[in-house]
Every structure is written in structure tokens, then in C-alpha cells.
Amino acid sequence: MMQEEDLLQVAADWKRAGREVALATVTATWGSSPRQPGSQLVVDQEGRMLGSISGGCVEGAVVREAIEVMADGKPRLLDFGVTNEQAWEVGLACGGKLQIFVERVE
Amino acid sequence: MKLSLIDQLADLAAARQPAALVTHLATGAQTIFTPETADDAVAAAIADDRSGELEIDGRRCFVLVRNPPARIIVVGAVHITQALAPMAQLAGYEVIIVDPRGAFATAERFPGVTLSQDWPDEALEKLKPDTRSAVITLTHDPKLDDPALTVALRSQAFYIGALGSKKTHASRVERLRAAGFADAEIARIHGPAGLDIGAKSPAEIALSVLAQLTAARRQKPTSR
Numbered sequence: 001m002m003q004e005e006d007l008l009q010v011a012a013d014w015k016r017a018g019r020e021v022a023l024a025t026v027t028a029t030w031g032s033s034p035r036q037p038g039s040q041l042v043v044d045q046e047g048r049m050l051g052s053i054s055g056g057c058v059e060g061a062v063v064r065e066a067i068e069v070m071a072d073g074k075p076r077l078l079d080f081g082v083t084n085e086q087a088w089e090v091g092l093a094c095g096g097k098l099q100i101f102v103e104r105v106e
Numbered sequence: 107m108k109l110s111l112i113d114q115l116a117d118l119a120a121a122r123q124p125a126a127l128v129t130h131l132a133t134g135a136q137t138i139f140t141p142e143t144a145d146d147a148v149a150a151a152i153a154d155d156r157s158g159e160l161e162i163d164g165r166r167c168f169v170l171v172r173n174p175p176a177r178i179i180v181v182g183a184v185h186i187t188q189a190l191a192p193m194a195q196l197a198g199y200e201v202i203i204v205d206p207r208g209a210f211a212t213a214e215r216f217p218g219v220t221l222s223q224d225w226p227d228e229a230l231e232k233l234k235p236d237t238r239s240a241v242i243t244l245t246h247d248p249k250l251d252d253p254a255l256t257v258a259l260r261s262q263a264f265y266i267g268a269l270g271s272k273k274t275h276a277s278r279v280e281r282l283r284a285a286g287f288a289d290a291e292i293a294r295i296h297g298p299a300g301l302d303i304g305a306k307s308p309a310e311i312a313l314s315v316l317a318q319l320t321a322a323r324r325q326k327p328t329s330r
Binding site (some may be wrong): 006008009011012015016025027028033036037038074075077101103104105106 | 107112113115116119129131133134157158159168170171254281296
């Protein structure tokens, strides 16, 4: 099948292979946004990632947060958008906003 | 997220059981629901195939909907099917091809596709088309198409399409009427299958059928 990979399964496989793993999930979007709620990104402690949560705009920032989540185990809800300071740093060129939940796989 | 929850979701997916993972966003607490165990709002999200935020008991939650992949069951391993199968896979469907004629449904002609050489009605009774399944008959042969349509019409398939000219379809309608189907039931069949885009080649016909099926799935109310 050419369907999208099951990223939850990828997360479980990585975790069982002994890697630290965090999962980022798009929970809400406003305006123009390339990925729908439910889109996911799997990240490990080396910053390796699979999946996508935007058109490549916020992945870098989310990987940094994900590594912190792996360390302290506290889930985080991240906001990205034009009204957020991070937007300047990260750059959502589309002008959309999105919210991402990041959690540790354990 | 606990590995045990991922395993539980994988088991549900293997059983083609729709499910949702509900996360309380403030704490990260998670619960899995099926349509049977979910409250109305979560059950509606599952039915609409729509992940998103919901307020449950005054708490902000995220509902991750996990539905089995939608399926297209094609009866007739013909030339159009060779174009339709890869297109449908690209669009995210699981494709199953049914053709009891051994020379047609071969892995060589259809690499990477599930093939059944059962008689169409038997094949469909085993596959049990649900609300996430489409059934398309492409053989032009009533001996093969009609038994498949008979099972499809008694199912909840979201799309039923039958290839053939208007004349072929008119005689098909007559046969199904004689078999006891009401006009309203028979009207579920898109026949001749496909949007009218002037399609000529097998690939263009496949495109027109896939477009019509997409409209049936994504547009409300269902367009014909």
C-alpha cells in the first residue's frame, strides 16, 4: 500500500529499539495550513524525525521542544502563528496558525 | 503516550475497528474509545473521520480519529483496472481486485494489489463492504457484475459504480428490478460509472471513476 506510514507504529518501533522518542501532533489549525489536525511527527533524542506537521516551517522548533519533552516527560502544547514571537524566528510564511501537542512515548 | 495504548490502537486497526484516542491537553492523560464506548461528540468525530479539539466535561481535549483505510473493491481485472488500481492507491485507498477468470487477476498484471479469484458475490460476502468501502464493477459481463452488485446493494458501501453504456445500464436496472430490488435501491448505482469528462482512454475512464467516488465520499450531500 502507498498509504501514509502509521507514525504511531514508527514511534513504538523506535522506542522498543531503545531510542528516546517524542510524538508531535497537530491539534488545531487556523487559516492556511498544509497539514490537518491529526498529522504527526516522530522525533528521537538525536533529532531524527519522520512524518510532517507543516510544510517544513516549524519542524525545527518542534524538534527542539521534543528533545526537552523526552528529558522531563512533561507534555507541551505549542502555538505557532503570526501573532506569536516564534513566528518571526520560525517563520510561518503561509500566515496560518497552528497548535501542536508534544508528548513523550513511554 | 504509553506503548500499551499504541499496541491497543494497532490491534483495533488490524480488526478494521474505528477508534479514537482522546488526549486531555492540560495533563496529557489519554483514553481510547470505539464508536460503541464513545460519547456522542467523539462518536461523531469518528463517523466524520475528523480529528480535532473538543471540550469534554469542561476540559479541552484532542480527538485523534483512527479509522481503517477506505477500500475500493474492483470487480474485473481489466485494462481500466490496471490504471485505476495505482491511482486509487496514490489517493490513499486499499485496493482489492476480484476476478474469477484466472488469466486476468494475476500478480504480474497487478503488482502490490490484493487479488481474489473467488466468484464476485462470494468475494464480496467475505469482504463485507462497509461505510468506508466502494464497489466498482468493470467486467461488462452480467454473469460477473450482477452478483457483485447484488451484494453491494445490500451493503453500506459509500459508492457503487458500474461501467457500461447507458443501454447496458438500462438492461442492468431491469435485471436488478426483476431480482426484487426497489428503484430507490438501484439508484445507488452510479451507472454508467464515472464523471462525464469525455474520458476515452482506460486511464481517463479510471480518473473519471475515481473523481466521482471522491465526490461521493467528500461532498455532502452525495452527488451523482
